[in-house]
Amino acid sequence: MLHIKCPYCGTRSQNEFAYGGDATIKRPELNKEVSDKEWDTFVYFRKSPRGKHLEFWHHISGCRQWFKVQRDTTTHEIFKTLKPNEDI
Numbered sequence: 001m002l003h004i005k006c007p008y009c010g011t012r013s014q015n016e017f018a019y020g021g022d023a024t025i026k027r028p029e030l031n032k033e034v035s036d037k038e039w040d041t042f043v044y045f046r047k048s049p050r051g052k053h054l055e056f057w058h059h060i061s062g063c064r065q066w067f068k069v070q071r072d073t074t075t076h077e078i079f080k081t082l083k084p085n086e087d088i
């Protein structure tokens, strides 16, 4: 079982968290013309990277805050956790 360090309340068991998806995806700019294909790609298409990756996680059974986790998808080693507005 993983132990994840929530940046708001500290290290907790994995079963308190929910995976929230790829944290590297950028939403298209507001009020900018976006093609159907660009929107479709943003909403539906995700890569399945192998190795170090930045993800969103939700502390659903704790403080209910969203945050970022830099994790290796093959070993599950967690390198760093960040608040959503922080960059690596």
Ligand SMILES: [Zn+2]
Pocket: 006, 007, 008, 009, 010, 059, 062, 063, 064, 065
């Ligand atoms: Zn928390």
